[in-house]
Amino acid sequence: GAVVSQHPSRVICKSGTSVKIECRSLDFQATTMFWYRQFPKKSLMLMATSNEGSKATYEQGVEKDKFLINHASLTLSTLTVTSAHPEDSSFYICSARDSATNEKLFFGSGTQLSVL
Amino acid sequence: GENVEQHPSTLSVQEGDSAVIKCTYSDSASNYFPWYKQELGKGPQLIIDIRSNVGEKKDQRIAVTLNKTAKHFSLHITETQPEDSAVYFCAASLYDMRFGAGTRLTVKP
Secondary structure, X not given: OOOEEEEOOEEEEOOOOOEEEEEEEOOOOOOEEEEEXXXXXXXXXXXXEEXXXXXXXEOOOOOOOOEEEXXXXXXXXXXXXXXXXXXXXXXXXXXXEOOOOOOOEEEOOOEEEXXX | OOOEEEEOOEEEEEOOOOEEEEEEEOOOOXXXXXXXXXXXXXXXXXXXXEEOOOOXXXXXXXXXXXXXXXXXXXXXXXOOOHHHOEEEEEEEEOXXXXXXXXXXXXXXX
């Protein structure tokens, strides 16, 4: 099946610093990628939709200046958590929509962010 | 927007038994319904999907059924094994994909 690589898998940072998470589709092109946040034992909460070459679309309540998304190519999207605080600690997951089918969605392995 | 409800939230079965997870959706325009399996600390993995022009799809021990009229779809796992233990998410999509709340399946040896 299609592979989506997400890095890093785990990051610990100090409060006030910024953290960048990368999401790459390895064997397919993804015009659209999505970023989710997941709390323990909860479902996936969509944060934003990332479209290659254009600005991301953020869900209601998600601060676009805090969660910066860049989708510069058909295989790479990045999420930067700026000025991280302990309440930003969470499991972040990306997914990529296969442009060939414009339907199937494949997920990265997730990034566990811990802000001290 | 689309709203997906999933039941049950937890399910425990004996190894070898069948497991059924059900989902309903609200937007009749949704045309793609995938199921994902998520193991602890990992991202969701696509296990099976179905399109709105198909009523049933099977892949070995896993099957999905779709009732468009009633706007519900179900995941069926037969001959369950301990390695099937995970959280399962259903989803419905037209453009944006919306997920159910998840079902934690435990298969007891």
